[in-house]
Amino acid sequence: MVVKGIIKKGEYYDSVTLMLVARDATALDGVKDAAVVMGTEQNKSILETSGLLLDMFKDASDSDLLIAVKAESEEAANKAFEKIEQLLKETRSKAKEAGEYMPKSLEGALEYMPDANMVIISVAGKYAGDEAMKALEHGLHVMLFSDNVPLNKEIELKKYARDNGLLVMGPDCGTAIINGAPLCFANVVERGNIGIVAASGTGLQEVSSVITNEGAGISQAIGTGGRDVKKDVGGIMFIEGMKALEEDPDTKYIVLVSKPPHPDVLKKIADLIKSEIKKPVVGIFLGGDPEVVKGAGAIPANTLEEAGLIAASLAKGKSLDEFKKLLEEREKEILAIADRESKNKKEGQKYVRGLYTGGTLCDEAMLLSRQIIGEVYGNAPLNPEYKLKDSWISQENTFVDLGEDEFTVGRPHPMIDFTLRNKKIIEEAKDPSVAVILLDVVLGYGSNMKPGEELSPAIKEAREIAEKDGRNITFVASITGTDKDPQDRSKVKKQLEDVGVIVMPSNAAAAKLSSYIVKNLGGAK
């Protein structure tokens, strides 16, 4: 057993910081005890009781910081010092940048920032509702990231917000862009004149990224949470969000993104478009009938990509016909790649495996694939008859949403932690019937910061497994995000292309390409 120490002069920290730093050091392998304290006589006596008092500490004064570590080996002790130094350094730089003042409550925060106008809440659902109501009562807009907020609480919050001219985004709202600021899981997009109201988080990310990548921009992107457009909540915030965008002089075009709303809600949306909305509206209700969107007075889109492209075309002053031409060209390109990729497959290779991290993107992919190759299996399939018996074992054409609860219990979301999907990629590569592996990569704040680095090794390994068996698997991916995202879309695209992945401009294009390959190979139903 060794005891080692360091003295630091003129450094001051709050008590909890020091306790937590010592605790983190104690948690390291081979470390028995650690203390980081001011060098008062009294603290020295406790160091002594704890067997941590060193001769070097005896002359230290009240204003010196003492660091003591008891460990099984010299090496473990040094590791502990490194950890402590690093944590203290982080604390210092954080304190410098953002300050270390952390109020304990919303009221405390308001005292500090009286002109705050938005509260983001991501605490456990059972408390989140109360915190949200408190925020509303203080006249603050709310982004409610938490899920598991009771339905009646959601209705109460949204009614109160509507009556008081406030936003409640969520519960279970993963993303929004307000005044150019990406909130929670959002992408860094260009500012512009396209406003979005979305009841689907990843849907919003995909549409806003497509718009940015097309050279147009976003004014505001309001998330409502998926439950908003269902019968019980009745689209309260979806409607209020649309009204707000209509009033906003910086918004010239409005895009609506959702799964098909309840008919009552849809009627409200249609009535609003007819009566109050003067700006052009583009609507994508995934899995819904485009005619219904048309009937509601909006320009219908078939995919998230299309919704983004239409809005971007309008914003750039192009006509819908020009847009249609663009779409046709893209479709031709997809077919050409599909033909090329169908040629290098071994007998029996004919299925696609979609491994998704974004639920909405998975839904969209299944909807598009169904039109080309018929029903597909999954853990959350469109047709309940095609539900996998075991979500871990794919069959024929399969799309799994790895963000479903069954996969995420006890681990971070697959957009953040790639371990699970990487394992699946390698497993799928062992299946001789697999021709295509389809992936979504979602960038932006909150997501995995190094998707290229973390995906590439798994893809390489999967390729090698197949090649040993004389097979060639086509990897298709879409990247939801922009070059301004912290991960940088172009960089990630390059990294994936370097390991032979075909990166498509959108999820819809990636899903279509995969399906056409399967169709060519005879893997359709």
Added chain:
Amino acid sequence: MSLSLVLKVNSVGDQVRFGGKHSHFGYCEIHSVFNNAVNFYIKRDTILSLVTRSVGGGPNNIVIDVDSLSFVKSIYMDKSKIVLNDSFICDIESSLQYNSDLFIVSKDLELFKKGLGKFEDILRKKAPALSAAFLIDKRRLNFFITPFEKNLAYSLDLFSNEVLDGKLESVSRLKGLGFGLTPQGDDILDGFMIALLVYEKLTGANTGDIRKKIFNLSRGSNIISDTFLYYASLGLLYERVKTLVLSLFLNDPVIIENAVSKLLNIGETSGADISTGFLLMSKKLMQGGIKWL
């Protein structure tokens, strides 16, 4: 000075003197910079604090109307103003004075006891895990994990109870005990003295000498701790503490809750540690169980 901006001064503590014995002309040595407070020296032996609104007034506080003070790199002072970073001017001469004396109109001990009860309930629930609140709720000892932390908790418990039982020598063993710039032991002692002061205001008993004794026994080389203990010994309170003490006489749980929340926002555990000391000593005094009074 290339750029001059005037920052609003909300209040200047009544112990901050300009132009008198403690006046200082020129640049001041900075002791420590936090987001919401900058501590700096006057003549080596006195500490003044520039603080944000969220911290509030105090005998030696200068409250500046800004969100954060972490930008402060230099402090220049003369008899009428303070200049930060050679650019930001804080006009002291025309600012309001914060009065750190405590006036309690009520002499109602029962009301005070009731207020203490509510205060204790809130503290048990809201105090941060690693604060001294384990002294009033033993279940909180579970928060102390490493051998060193356990030894620390044991010593805090032992010495604070010895002081409460009238063993004044233990003051010097409690002082300096714990983590941080103002160790838990110092904050507990601060709370003890505040309780003694309140008791004096309520009953007329003289606690001034004991407070001075406690301060003298506790003096060390931590100038920040020594400064606030010194003011407590003189019966001069910081705004947040004063607000809490007064709230206890208002018989309104919401007001008490708000006052406790504000106090708990001081430092990481300081607010809770002061609160714990105050509560323990107040309860002792209300039971009439203090020998050395």
Added chain:
Amino acid sequence: MRKISDLFKQELKVINIGLLSFKESLDDVGVKVIQVDWRPPAGGDQEVMDALKKLLGK
């Protein structure tokens, strides 16, 4: 009467209650944000919380 669209004319200033990473990403893009050191009220027990609410007359 306040309107949602008024928000779009103001500088966004955020209070973050919960995951610290949401604050850090806003720091990154230069949005003013303050983190609340939030703890479950009354030690996380729903019953105690309800009782506390009653106590506070809410």
